[in-house]
Amino acid sequence: MRLAVVALVAVVAAGCGGSGSSKPKEDPSSAAVRVVDQITANRYAKAWGDLHSKDQHVAPLGEYVDCETRSPVIARPRGVKVTKVTDESFGIGDGTFVETKAVAVRLTFAGAFKVTHTVHLVAEDGRWKWILPSFRFRDYKANRCPVDPGSSAPPSTS
Numbered sequence: 804m805r806l807a808v809v810a811l812v813a814v815v816a817a818g819c820g821g822s823g824s825s826k827p828k829e830d831p832s833s834a835a836v837r838v839v840d841q842i843t844a845n846r847y848a849k850a851w852g853d854l855h856s857k858d859q860h861v862a863p864l865g866e867y868v869d870c871e872t873r874s875p876v877i878a879r880p881r882g883v884k885v886t887k888v889t890d891e892s893f894g895i896g897d898g899t900f901v902e903t904k905a906v907a908v909r910l911t912f913a914g915a916f917k918v919t920h921t922v923h924l925v926a927e928d929g930r931w932k933w934i935l936p937s938f939r940f941r942d943y944k945a946n947r948c949p950v951d952p953g954s955s956a957p958p959s960t961s
Contacts, residue, residue: 825929832885834931835906835922843879843910847871855925855932857897862935862943870948882911886919893923896940901925 827834834853841850847868851859854867862870891905903923910918924931935943942949 825926827926827929827931829931831888831904831906831924831931834924835885835908835933836883838922838933839880839883839908839910839920843876845872845875850933853930853933855895855927855934857895858935858940858943861896861940866943870943870950873948874950878912880910880912882909884909884911891923893934894937895934896937896944904931 838850838853841847841853848864851862851864851867854862859867885906886909887905887907889905891903892900893903893905894900903925906922906924908920908922910920912918922933924933926932934940939949
């Protein structure tokens with residue numbers, strides 16, 4: 804289960820970013836919970852649809868879904884709660900920084916195990932979009948699957 808949580812942290816904690824555009828009508832809390840739900844349910848094609856366009860460019864749909872399903876999330880949270888929403892500058896995988904809505908999301912798993920992740924959202928085309936963690940962006944850009952051995956993923960802290 805710990806590996807699944809670490810994988811979830813790597814995907815979700817990085818949040819979102821990108822070019823600004825019209826402000827979305829959707830509440831950022833709802834958008835962040837939706838992305839967390841998509842990833843923890845292994846609905847990677849749906850999550851990809853909410854992914855920032857720069858990330859979609861380096862991780863095309865088929866490649867992203869194929870790669871992410873190699874290490875599916877195996878422990879769904881029993882509860883998801885937004886604890887805070889703030890404005891924050893955040894680095895995206897191409898080295899640029901953007902102003903984001905930083906949404907702290909607390910996930911509760913079996914055994915009362917809790918993890919809080921911050922999902923960074925940015926407006927793109929009137930919708931909230933999320934971004935890949937920077938190491939995953941770099942791996943996809945280099946045509947490597949971040950969940951495969953030898954990727955540039957940070958070492959696991961087991």
